[in-house]
Amino acid sequence: MTTLKELSRREERFTGGHRLCSGCGAAIVARQVLLAADGPVVIGNATGCLEVGTTIYPYTSWKVPWIHNAFENVAATISGVETAYRVFKEQGKLDKDFHFIAFGGDGGTYDIGLQALSGVLERGHKMLYVCYDNQAYMNTGIQRSGATPKGASTTTAPHGKLIPGKIRRRKDLTAIVAAHHIPYAAQAAPHAFMDLVRKVEKALAADGPSFINILAPCHRGWRHGPEETLEVSRIATNTCFWPLYEIVDDRWKLTYKPRNKLPAEEWMKFQGRFAHLFDGDGHPELVAEIQADVDREWEDLLIRCGELPPRECGDEEEKK
Amino acid sequence: MAKTSVPQIKMPLTGNDAGAYAMKQVNPDVVAAYPITPQTELMQEFAQYVHDGDVDTAFITVESEHSAMSACIGAAAAGARTMTATSANGFALMWEVLYIAASLRLPITMAVVNRALSGPINIHCDHSDSMGARDAGWIQMYAENPQEAYDLWLIGIKAAENHDVLLPAMIMYDGFIISHTMEVVETLPDDAVKDYVGPYKPAYAMLLDEKPFTVGPLDFHDYYFEHKRQEIEGMERAPAALAAAAAEYEKLSGRHYGPVETYRADDADVIMVALGSTAGTARYVVDVLRDQGKSVGLMKLRTFRPFPHGEVTDALGKTKCVVVCDRVASFGAFGSPTFMELRSALYEVAERPLVINYIYGLGGRDTGPDLLEQAFEEGLRVARTGEIEQHVSYLGVR
Ligand SMILES: Cc1ncc(C[n+]2csc(CCOP(=O)(O)OP(=O)(O)O)c2C)c(N)n1
Ligand code: SF4
Ligand SMILES: [Mg+2]
Numbered sequence: 211m212t213t214l215k216e217l218s219r220r221e222e223r224f225t226g227g228h229r230l231c232s233g234c235g236a237a238i239v240a241r242q243v244l245l246a247a248d249g250p251v252v253i254g255n256a257t258g259c260l261e262v263g264t265t266i267y268p269y270t271s272w273k274v275p276w277i278h279n280a281f282e283n284v285a286a287t288i289s290g291v292e293t294a295y296r297v298f299k300e301q302g303k304l305d306k307d308f309h310f311i312a313f314g315g316d317g318g319t320y321d322i323g324l325q326a327l328s329g330v331l332e333r334g335h336k337m338l339y340v341c342y343d344n345q346a347y348m349n350t351g352i353q354r355s356g357a358t359p360k361g362a363s364t365t366t367a368p369h370g371k372l373i374p375g376k377i378r379r380r381k382d383l384t385a386i387v388a389a390h391h392i393p394y395a396a397q398a399a400p401h402a403f404m405d406l407v408r409k410v411e412k413a414l415a416a417d418g419p420s421f422i423n424i425l426a427p428c429h430r431g432w433r434h435g436p437e438e439t440l441e442v443s444r445i446a447t448n449t450c451f452w453p454l455y456e457i458v459d460d461r462w463k464l465t466y467k468p469r470n471k472l473p474a475e476e477w478m479k480f481q482g483r484f485a486h487l488f489d490g491d492g493h494p495e496l497v498a499e500i501q502a503d504v505d506r507e508w509e510d511l512l513i514r515c516g517e518l519p520p521r522e523c524g525d526e527e528e529k530k
Numbered sequence: 531m532a533k534t535s536v537p538q539i540k541m542p543l544t545g546n547d548a549g550a551y552a553m554k555q556v557n558p559d560v561v562a563a564y565p566i567t568p569q570t571e572l573m574q575e576f577a578q579y580v581h582d583g584d585v586d587t588a589f590i591t592v593e594s595e596h597s598a599m600s601a602c603i604g605a606a607a608a609g610a611r612t613m614t615a616t617s618a619n620g621f622a623l624m625w626e627v628l629y630i631a632a633s634l635r636l637p638i639t640m641a642v643v644n645r646a647l648s649g650p651i652n653i654h655c656d657h658s659d660s661m662g663a664r665d666a667g668w669i670q671m672y673a674e675n676p677q678e679a680y681d682l683w684l685i686g687i688k689a690a691e692n693h694d695v696l697l698p699a700m701i702m703y704d705g706f707i708i709s710h711t712m713e714v715v716e717t718l719p720d721d722a723v724k725d726y727v728g729p730y731k732p733a734y735a736m737l738l739d740e741k742p743f744t745v746g747p748l749d750f751h752d753y754y755f756e757h758k759r760q761e762i763e764g765m766e767r768a769p770a771a772l773a774a775a776a777a778e779y780e781k782l783s784g785r786h787y788g789p790v791e792t793y794r795a796d797d798a799d800v801i802m803v804a805l806g807s808t809a810g811t812a813r814y815v816v817d818v819l820r821d822q823g824k825s826v827g828l829m830k831l832r833t834f835r836p837f838p839h840g841e842v843t844d845a846l847g848k849t850k851c852v853v854v855c856d857r858v859a860s861f862g863a864f865g866s867p868t869f870m871e872l873r874s875a876l877y878e879v880a881e882r883p884l885v886i887n888y889i890y891g892l893g894g895r896d897t898g899p900d901l902l903e904q905a906f907e908e909g910l911r912v913a914r915t916g917e918i919e920q921h922v923s924y925l926g927v928r
């Protein structure tokens with residue numbers, strides 16, 4: 211495994227001076243992933259903040275071959291590049307080895323690009339798909355997505371007099387991906403830098419498609435300070451709202467277990483998008499529901515990772 | 531028959547067979563496709579070539595047409611010769627990325643097996659699918675029969691990949707009427723096709739290169755217009771590239787392909803304009819009416835994009851009445867797409883002909899000689915009286 215020292219000596223291939231907000235989680239994620247991906251690489255980028263903020267013609271932040279096609283098709287696009295690469299190798303036209311990495315936001319991955327992603331995973335292209343999950347359509351102005359957590363206020367599911375933000379749970383994309391039985395899938399977060407780097411290395415070494423869902427705090431949408439990006443990321447893992455784990459050949463493994471699991475409230479109170487849940491009378495019932503969701507999902511994950519015995523059928527009923 | 535530099539191999543082929551066979555002979559690097567009637571057979575036949583080892587193509591069996599075109603774009607941007615095929619709804623699902631393929635100047639080629647667009651859902655032929663994408667930045671050519679489907683695809687590849695052009699090309703042939711009808715097709719030997727299309731040489735370094743290369747950045751008001759203008763200029767250079775590709779092809783095959791083709795039109799008072807398989811029917815009707823002493827002829831429009839306005843005015847400028855038959859409607863417009871383009875092309879002609887428009891054959895409605903004869907008769911009446919009763923009407927609808 212590459213050490214921090216070695217990483218620090220690597221060439222920066224995602225340069226500064228881009229137009230993402232300062233403190234943008236997506237930028238940190240892109241830089242970390244690219245640092246971990248040693249050697250020639252081709253990057254695909256779905257439409258979204260990361261794409262828009264890094265390649266305003268005639269400028270580019272990418273010192274690697276890079277392609278943007280549209281919003282929902284980065285997986286399919288990179289699958290085409292990877293296929294051309296394989297053919298050229300077979301034809302003896304190319305001897306260099308390349309890695310292929312697709313970046314999509316949560317909107318471009320959980321929602322509009324889910325089909326293209328699923329197709330790529332099923333077809334077995336050797337490429338890494340990175341979802342940088344900032345939990346809303348940020349580029350178009352903080353609209354709710356399938357990744358937006360319950361209770362969060364967004365511009366299309368705002369906190370209102372009748373409805374307190376988003377009332378549905380987010381979907382579990384990493385589990386959906388895992389159901390494709392690919393060799394490597396993981397969840398990561400930018401504050402856990404070396405964990406993230408190690409996961410990218412494993413993903414790129416996998417013999418087939420790989421996927422990493424990376425939390426990418428967006429202070430514009432989440433409403434925290436731009437200097438608090440890594441802090442909010444840390445709290446997400448310590449409350450078990452965003453657990454870190456990996457799935458290697460269908461075996462689930464935790465890569466981080468908080469010593470003290472913090473209440474979900476700590477994660478929510480850190481961010482303005484949940485403020486209405488606590489202001490005045492607030493919405494204690496919703497907060498309790500969110501805590502129950504987090505607990506249940508964490509327990510499920512512990513079971514999947516073999517840290518807890520499997521639940522027997524009917525356990526739920528007995529508890530009541 | 532004209533003397534050809536290579537032997538012609540006669541084969542009984544449907545339009546889909548001919549398309550798949552052309553693909554096999556071209557042996558592209560990457561094909562990505564998704565099944566839809568009436569294109570499906572072509573895709574299946576090509577899959578068989580792949581699985582029998584007859585080609586070295588990597589065949590991506592994508593999960594949708596949107597991904598088919600998206601993967602083609604990725605592959606083409608990596609420097610691969612890339613092909614695909616679709617129809618109707620599949621074509622519509624590609625819409626967004628058709629424009630992107632053209633704007634990235636990627637010479638992907640595609641067979642569009644024409645089928646009516648939903649709704650209501652229908653599987654039979656009309657041109658509503660490809661006509662809707664006439665401004666997507668693709669070269670568009672309509673084939674009359676399996677022979678043309680085969681020939682035009684090869685010519686299309688050469689013109690699209692011409693560095694003066696670098697635009698994608700689509701070859702249309704009528705669903706079922708051509709796709710599923712067997713005719714004797716003269717094909718070229720494998721080597722001749724290989725030599726004709728040559729190895730694919732992208733114009734500039736593509737993605738699989740040392741050099742960092744940003745494809746598809748955000749392009750605002752300060753540059754977008756110039757890039758679009760360059761794309762338009764690429765299309766403006768397409769006629770010359772198509773003519774050169776067709777001339778070279780003619781030496782091999784003896785078959786001549788211009789953007790328009792006329793039949794007994796030189797001295798005709800009435801000229802019918804048609805695209806695709808209907809041109810064949812119209813040619814028959816011209817003979818019937820000529821035998822009756824009626825002054826009629828035909829102009830088949832083969833290339834719709836770039837629209838051959840010069841050839842159109844040359845072919846039609848001296849006649850009295852033009853009868854434009856189009857297998858597509860343009861809702862709320864004054865006439866169908868070909869009618870609009872063609873009337874505009876004729877505007878500068880000093881003594882321009884009168885032009886009437888028939889919309890026919892939507893959703894695969896059979897359009898036989900009797901209906902075309904009816905249209906010719908109205909054209910003859912207009913030519914005689916100089917009076918148009920109705921500019922736009924229908925053939926064969928209740
Ligand atoms: C087909 C299509 N629909 C909608 C849009 C508008 N659009 C562009 S970016 C975006 C949101 C991107 O959200 P996400 O993928 O989460 O990335 P983020 O901006 O949050 O980084 C939307 C809705 C588009 N470009 N294309
Ligand atoms: S809006 Fe959010 S995701 Fe977009 S650049 Fe700013 S911080 Fe990053
Ligand atoms: Mg997002």
